[in-house]
Amino acid sequence: MRFIASFVWSYLLWLVLTAGTNGLLWSTQELMAGLMFALIVGYATRDVIGERAVRFLNPMKWLGFIAYSPVLFWGMVKANLHVAYLVITGKIRPGIVRVPVDLENDAQYTILANSITLTPGTLTVDACPEERALYVHWIKIPEGMERPESSEPVAGPFEKWAGRLGR
Amino acid sequence: MIDYLVYAFLAIAITFNALGSIALHRFPDVYTRLHGATKCTTFGTIFAVLAVVTHALYRIHATGDPKYLGMTLHSLVALVALLLTNPVGAHAIAKASHLSGYKPVKAVVDAYEEKLGGEGK
Amino acid sequence: MMEPVFFYASLIVVIAGFISVLRVMLGPSVPDRVVGVDTLNTLVVAAMVLLGAAYDRTIYIDIAIVYALLSYIGTLAIARYLQGGLQ
Numbered sequence: 001m002r003f004i005a006s007f008v009w010s011y012l013l014w015l016v017l018t019a020g021t022n023g024l025l026w027s028t029q030e031l032m033a034g035l036m037f038a039l040i041v042g043y044a045t046r047d048v049i050g051e052r053a054v055r056f057l058n059p060m061k062w063l064g065f066i067a068y069s070p071v072l073f074w075g076m077v078k079a080n081l082h083v084a085y086l087v088i089t090g091k092i093r094p095g096i097v098r099v100p101v102d103l104e105n106d107a108q109y110t111i112l113a114n115s116i117t118l119t120p121g122t123l124t125v126d127a128c129p130e131e132r133a134l135y136v137h138w139i140k141i142p143e144g145m146e147r148p149e150s151s152e153p154v155a156g157p158f159e160k161w162a163g164r165l166g167r
Numbered sequence: 168m169i170d171y172l173v174y175a176f177l178a179i180a181i182t183f184n185a186l187g188s189i190a191l192h193r194f195p196d197v198y199t200r201l202h203g204a205t206k207c208t209t210f211g212t213i214f215a216v217l218a219v220v221t222h223a224l225y226r227i228h229a230t231g232d233p234k235y236l237g238m239t240l241h242s243l244v245a246l247v248a249l250l251l252t253n254p255v256g257a258h259a260i261a262k263a264s265h266l267s268g269y270k271p272v273k274a275v276v277d278a279y280e281e282k283l284g285g286e287g288k
Numbered sequence: 289m290m291e292p293v294f295f296y297a298s299l300i301v302v303i304a305g306f307i308s309v310l311r312v313m314l315g316p317s318v319p320d321r322v323v324g325v326d327t328l329n330t331l332v333v334a335a336m337v338l339l340g341a342a343y344d345r346t347i348y349i350d351i352a353i354v355y356a357l358l359s360y361i362g363t364l365a366i367a368r369y370l371q372g373g374l375q
Contacts, residue, residue, distance in 0.1 A: 264319035
């Protein structure tokens with residue numbers, strides 16, 4: 001099963017990188033060579049890729065990621081206007097806060113931590129799955145927010161999305 | 168018409184990339200610098216890739232040359248690689264600099280220091 | 289050269305890269321220099337993609353892909369070294 005997952009990923013990457021060799025499609029030589037190399041690479045890396053990585057081959061999950069990208073992009077637009085304002089004015093009130101989150105596995109923590117890093121004013125310093133918390137550097141803490149009770153003021157809607165996508 | 172779209176994307180890309188490097192000099196310590204460096208340059212590079220993709224798709228439409236399909240897909244792969252690796256690199260630098268003893272300047276709260284407490288350096 | 293606009297855009301991105309090199313030289317502490325190098329890596333990737341469009345060569349964009357992945361590994365290695373090895 002792990003072999004199939006790594007084989008499919010490496011063959012997909014090959015197909016993306018060699019598109020356009022025959023008109024706008026692939027020539028037969030490229031398809032055969034890609035099959036051979038994907039078999040070799042898939043066999044060599046079957047122990048590196050985790051057992052549960054197979055669940056990311058589910059097409060419904062890819063649709064979820066496509067639906068997630070506009071949400072993340074809008075968050076990034078707000079983040080960059082905010083940081084641009086801070087760069088120009090220089091009014092900061094930094095600090096590292098502890099944010100309790102309610103997630104289950106490593107993939108969800110990875111998605112949430114990366115999303116937090118890319119969105120307004122926050123940067124993940126450390127993730128502690130054993131105490132169900134993220135440590136987040138916040139560049140401009142609002143008054144009275146030094147001990148947030150939930151992830152809502154920091155992450156907005158992203159915790160819900162991370163829980164759905166990484167399941 | 169397409170030309171003006173490409174110009175607009177390039178203008179946004181240049182603005183945010185320059186802002187990211189200026190942020191390195193405006194902010195006082197390593198954590199706040201990471202904010203400017205990571206977010207602004209990632210956002211600027213997204214728009215640089217969007218400009219290249221728009222240009223290449225227009226060239227496919229105009230000339231039908233399959234070379235530009237390769238250009239589109241390869242720049243999208245570069246964008247995905249950057250989007251996956253950039254936040255993780257920023258996270259690694261932030262954690263490493265905190266563990267090696269550089270504290271945030273002018274911080275109003277430092278919960279990570281309280282957690283590390285006795286065992287921290 | 290097909291598109292001079294892309295060339296001028298990448299020129300400005302490279303100038304921004306020089307500003308971040310200034311931080312690498314000035315930076316008072318080691319993590320400051322690492323942040324400068326990380327910024328420089330991202331800017332080099334952006335400049336490579338724009339140059340690939342300017343000179344109409346897809347091979348420049350391939351170099352950008354490989355550079356993005358390798359610079360990530362370099363950043364992780366320096367971060368591991370800073371925090372004192374694997375923990």
